[in-house]
Amino acid sequence: MVDNNNVELGFVEKTDSHFLCSFHFPSKVGGKPAWLSLSPLPSNKDLECSKCGKILSFLMQVYSPFEESPKAFHRALFVFVCRNVVCCSKNKNDNFCVLRSQLPRDNEFYSPEPPKEETDGPSAKLFQDLCVVCGLRGSKRCARCQSATYCSKEHQEADWKTAHKAVCKSNLPTTATGKGNKTLGFFRRNLKDCTKPVKAATYTAMKGFENLTSTSKQCNYSNH
Ligand SMILES: [Zn+2]
Ligand SMILES: [Zn+2]
Ligand SMILES: [Zn+2]
Secondary structure, eight states: OEETTEEOOOOOOOOOGGGGSGGGOOOEESSSOOOSSOSSOOOGGGGBOTTTOOBOEEEEEEEOOOTTSGGGSEEEEEEEEOOOGGGOOTTOOTTEEEEEEEEOSSOSSSOSSOOOTTOOOOOGGGTSOBOTTTSSBOOEEETTTSOOEESSHHHHHHHIIIIIHHHOOOOSOOOTTTTTOOOOOOEEEOHHHHHSOOOHHHHHTSSSOEEOSOSSSSSOOOOO
């Protein structure tokens, strides 16, 4: 952070995972985003690498409230990066995406009072399905159990190999032809998403998610 030529350094320390939940307004590195505005989240299209087209990975978020502005009583910056090394080139930021999210003190998600240590609060999961691997929107669903949700085929495959295969149980009705059907892990579009198609107009109504990096992205985020 640079302010009047002062540089503020932060250090990463381990903490109890409870304090990394959205309602504690954390700054954090790695893991899944603790979204500030809980719904709607940025679309996965907004988080595609402009070079290779793959979904970017969450790198870190910084809580940086700007209390002089009522609109930014809560403010957080979310940094995403492409894991593909070939997308990284010197002095270029096109393998990064930075989103700013801000909320007024009175908002639909959080109490206007500071969070109490011991209590629970809302998370983005209450409002939409999230990818169990990366915490972005999970608009794709395991066709077998209908419960695990993913952002992409890549994350569904990765989860299948490392964890989901052992716990996935078929939820499909058994039919004469369906018995013994071993076709696992195909996606279908999440029904919720099918009934509510994402339109460009949705983005303008998004609460405070703004793209601070690329000007070339096909979305209505402002980039300043
Ligand atoms: Zn890339
Ligand atoms: Zn994912
Ligand atoms: Zn499953």
